[in-house]
Structures are given as C-alpha cells and as structure tokens.
Amino acid sequence: MATLTKQQIGTVLAKQGILIAFAVFMVAFTLANPKFISIDNLFSVVRSSAILGVMALGVTFVVISGNLDLSVGSMMSFSTIVVLDLHDKIGPALAIPAMFAMTLCLGAFIGFLVGYLRLNSLIVTLGMLSAIHGLTLTYSGGQNMDIADKEGTWFSVFGQGSALGIPVPILIFVALAAFLGIMLAKTPFGRKVYAVGGNGTAATFSGIRRARTVFACYIISAFCVATAGLIQASRSLGSQNTVGQGLELEVLAAVILGGASLLGGSGAIFKTVIGVLILGFIQNGLLLIGLQFYVQFVVTWVIIILAVWLDIAAKRGKLWSPIA
C-alpha cells in the first residue's frame, strides 16, 4: 500500500506521537545548537534528571494502582530540610535513617487515607502538598537549612560523589530503577498493583487486599521521595524550604510521558525512565537555545496535556473525539 489513509496516519501519530515529537525535537535542537548532542551534555542531562527520576519511579507504582500522588514535591522539601537539620544535631549516620522513617510515616498516612479509608487520592495528596509544606516551614521556622561544616562531611557522597567515573546520583537512580522495575514486573506484589489499578472490584473478587496494595504503593513512593531528598540535600549541603516545589507536576509529566495511563492498570518502570529522559532533554534543550529557565514550567504543562491527549487519542484511534 503506497498511500496511507488519513485515519491510519492519525492512528500512527496517536500511538507513536510522543516518540515522533521527541525525535523531531532532538533534531531541531541539535541543528539550533550542536552542543546539544555532545557527550558532556548528555551526561549532564542524565545527572540532573536523577532526582526527578527517583521520585518518578515511586509515583509510577501509585499511578498504576489507579491513584495520584501530588504530594511528592513538598514531601521532598521536607526530607531535604529534615536530613540537613539532623545532620548537625545527631550526625549523618543517624540523620539518614531518622529522615527515612519520618518520610515513610507521611507516606503511610497518605496510604491509610487513600487505601483504607478509600478517599479520593487527588484531594488527599493535593491537601498533603499544602500540609507537608506547612510542616516543613514549621520545622525549619522558615529559615534556610545549611550544614555547618560543608567540607568535612562524608554526607556529600550521595549527591557529589562518583564511582567508576559515574556520579552517585545516577548510580542510585539506575539501581533503584532496576530493583523497582523487577519488583513491578516480576513479583506477585507487582501483579497485584496492576490488577488493583486495572479493575479494583475484580481484584477484590480475586481475594486481593486492595487497601493493603494501595497502601504499599504510597510507602514505595515515600521511600523514593526520601531517597531523592537525600540526594538533593547531599548535593547542595544546604537548602531552601521550597526546594521540591512544583516537582510533583514534572514527576507526573514524566510518568505520563512514559505511557502510564492516569486511569490505572498500565505503565512500567522502564517506560517511566524513558519519560524522565525525554523530559530532561526537552528542558535542557530549551536552556541551550537560550530560553529563560522559567519557560520550563509552561513547557511541563504543555507536555502533560500533549501526553494525556495522545494517550486518549491512541485508545480511541483518532486525534479528535467524534462526539465532542
């Protein structure tokens, strides 16, 4: 067949739209600034995407289970501030587990509300976004948090160190992605996450404890957020209260770009990793062609809309709704 019908073009566009748009984008940006495709730049993109990426791994579980997590940005601020504060008070060896425990408690609270009380996850986590922000400010008294002795602490290894020439944040991201990817794809728990998100009622009728599964997804999300907070704190050794502000949307954009459906039941860790990289390259490319940093907030929104649109379009096989 030499000619494609209009409908076939539409289907291909809808299904592969993100990848096509991404390819066009890469070519255009390389033409605009050849530095874009240099090894140095590629490396820097991956490194700067690691924090976002780690958070996106956890949110992938939540989204596949059919829920949302909009609290990850302010929860990451919380983790960062807490670990920096405790670093000077009780030392890094105790500060890190203490911060993880506190962050997991927040995750457990959200998991309880969404899983066991069956409250709407959008409302719960949107509220928690604000509540945790307040908690962080109360904790810090509104002050920036800085480590006193920035030179003499081994704490900086998580954000600034490298092994075999690879930065530690990238190593953490890759290791966590591999671990969680296998968990989601290969274990009974992973299967249950897909079942609960795909059809919660049918999962219940199959003897799956739905509340427990959703609860576990939020715990995993909180664990990833704590890890991201650790990398962030370790990289800068000092932080504002608002360091994670707005990240929730970028994380969501990466997860959706990776092809996870907001309706639940589909998605995968490796797809999310691709989504994270696409987002990272786009933001980097915009900076390289000389646009202001702040443009990326608008771009993130555009990407979310585009990704959601193409997801829906792929499902109905048309770009436009026949009914609307």
Next chain:
Amino acid sequence: MTDPVLHLDDIVKTFPGVRALDGVSFSVMPGEVHALMGENGAGKSTLMKVLGGIYQPDGGSIHVGKERVTMAGPLEAKAKGIVFIHQELSLAEELSVAENIYLGELPRKSFGRVDWHRLAEQTNLILQKLNVGFDATTRVGDLSIANQQMVEIARALTVDAKAVIFDEPTASLTDAEKVVLFDVISDLQKEGVGIIYISHRMEEIFKITDRISILRDGQYQGTVNTAETHEEAVTQMMIGRKLDLSRNETHHELGDVALEVRGLSCGKLYEDISFEVRRGEVVGFYGLVGAGRTEIAETLFGLRDPSAGQILLDGEEVRITSPNDAIARGISLVPEDRKGQGLVLGMNCRDNMTLPQVQDLTSGPFVAEGAEVAIFDQYRDRLDIRTPGWKQLVGNLSGGNQQKIVIGKWLSMHPNVLIVDEPTRGIDVGSKSEIHKLLRELAAQGYAVMVISSEMPEVLHVADRIVAMYSGRIMRTFTSEEVTEDSLIQAISGLGGHEAA
C-alpha cells in the same frame, strides 16, 4: 406486496485479516418484528454498526424505503429514521425524564430560555403512548432499569422512526418488565415501524418475532418464518450443530455435605436461609432479580457480614471475613458481572486466570511464569478457550471465552464449593451449552456446585435440586424430578409456595 422499510443488500465489511460480514442481505417489512440471531462474533454487532453509520461497508448497499442511502454517522442514521435502543443505557441520571428525552434539542423561548411547559407537554404525550407509570419530571436515576429503558424508547419516538433496532433489550429486565417492553414493541408494530430484535433468548424470539434471520461467521445463513420453525432448527443454523435442551436427568453419586447454611440472614436482603450442598451435587437458585440470591453468594464469599445464622463447611462452623478468607477455605465465586467483577480486561489471559493464586505461584521472590502458563494451557484445553495465546488481552475475547477464563480461574483453585452466579448471561448458545455441560461434569468429579440463575431452562438443565427464592426467602426446594415450570414460576412469584427446607 409492500416495500420493506429497510433493506440491506449484499453488505461486505472486512477488517485486516477478517471478513466480518460476507455478503449479508436482509430486509425488514413495515410492522414486522425481525429477529437477528447468531453466536457472539457472528457479525451482528458489525452489521448494526454498518447500519448505524459507525462503520462504512466495503461493499453492498443500504436502502431506507426506496431510497439508497449512505450512513455517514449515527446522527444521519437517526435523521433517516433508523433508531437504536442499546443494551447499555446512555442516560443522565440526575436529569428529568423530559430533559433526557429531548437532550440537545430542548424547546426554547426568548433569550434561549428552556420552555419547560412545552417540554413537559411534548414528553407526556410520548409517555402516554408508552403507557408508563412515571411522568416528564421524574428524575431518571429514580427509575428502575426497565423504566430507564422506556425512556430510551421514548427518545427514539421523538423522531419519525422507520426502523427501531433493539439490542439485547431484556438482558437486565425482570419477567414482569419484559411484558411491558413487549407491549411497546407491539404498539410500534401497529404503527408500521419495522423492528430489528437482537437477542440470545429463544423464548422471546419465538414469542414476539415474525421472521428470523441468522448469521454465522459473518455469513448470511437465511431467513425463516418464526411460525414455521422451532428452536432446534434455528440453533442448528446458528452453530451448525444440534443443541441439547433437555432437563437434567442424571444424578451423580452424592458425597458428604460440603456446605451447610442454617438460618442465615442479612438485614432485609434475605432472611432465614437454610440449605445444604453435597459433593457431587448441583443446586440451582432460581428467582427474580432482587430475590437475594446474589447477596447470599456474596455472604458466603466474605463480601457481606450476615446478621444472623451459621455457615458450616464440611460440618464445621466458620466465619468468613473476606474474599481472601473464603478462598483459603476453598470457596470460589464466579461473579455475576463478568466485566466488572470477574476480569481485569486490560490484563492478559494468563494473568487473569492465575490472579487469585499469584501469591503462591512463586519461585523465590518472583512469580513463576512457567507454572502460570502451564495452568493457563491446562484450562484452555479443558474448557476449550479460543484465544490466539495467553498474551491476548482478555478485553479482546468474546463474551463466552471471557466467561470461560473466569471459570478456569476459579477451577484452578480446586475449590470445595464452587458458586457460579449467572454463568451464561450474555453469551451465545454454543458456549452456553458447553458451560452447562461443564457444570454437570464438575459435579461428577465431586465438586459441590451452587448455580444462581434467572433463566429457567438453565436451572432445569443443570440442577439436581432447585431452590426457589422470592423476596429474600426460600419458598420451596424442588428435586429435578418433581419440578414443573408452573410450580417453579409460582414459587418465585410468591404465590402458593410452601415453606420447605
């Protein structure tokens, strides 16, 4: 000889790799009820989508009256007087009956305000024709399913309908509600409207239709006059072989009592329910929708807490607190709503089938996928599930094959008690009789089986004993030898039934 209101001539529709419709012709005369029958996948839905303008045919022509037409879309079909009453209702529950009927074309006054007065008047005129017990201002959400269907029909009557297509209209109606629907159909008939009636239910087809057209594998098998044929002949045309419609006469050797229920109650849903199911026995639960049968099954499966009474498994009293608990105690439930409760449609066949036992099917920390495939293969062969492979998404299978996946899922748990709720709802005749045969075989193998069904031929066909329920109570229990259709109907209507254990 009058002209047909609707005539389809040699319609061909192909999809990549499939010839979904292969030269289908048929016509509907004014005032005729014309049944369209065929197994799932025979091409009925595709044909209706071609007629409704959702698909464009690759060959053949459609004529409305004498005019040859091309249906560009659903709106055009409606404008030409071809009206569809779908199986799944599409009504706005929070709006009134009148608003639903005239949605999108509400009568207007000045400044675009709605003319409520005229709206109510127009609506009540139509409702009078339908002879229903509600009026224009009733909120649709407050109506029964049957009455909601009446609203759909009323919507169809706002245009000058030439042909009305009913797609499985009785799937969720009670027997009394069906009578009302059939009255409406006969009124439409008198007005000279042609009716296309799609249904799997033979009794209805023979009761209300004039002619029957049959499709098999996308091919037109022929049209017969209803009065000159009988069920077996039609079935044979549909599936190409004979169907066994007799009542159950075989009995298997009965084992111990696997499940006993004593005085079980759950608020007002059902009260004082006592029965037992032995190994090797199929007990049928027959009654109208809302008689409390599904609720009993849900209680036994740990989805509801009983307010009184005892449940005994193998003679031992148990409290079943959750589905997980029920599964651990060897109870399996094939639920009533296949798509809503039975399957994760976006998951593949294998994963759906092994879902209840995925926690135990492990090697190390991982799911043992090899063992899963082995289970899937075993039940695919045993139940004759037709799918290209285990990777196929369940949502892409036909209704009958989907139901077999659900049954396979629960058989693979090797239950002591198997509860099946409406096992053949909405699936075709061929798969239906296979499932009936399977239920009998399971009993022969020593399973204790509870079958809940709203179809009399089904309970007659599979059950050793039949429990008749009415309004949350057991009216009478019959053995398959003593049961007659009349006594059964009386019992489930609350007439002349005697309390019997």
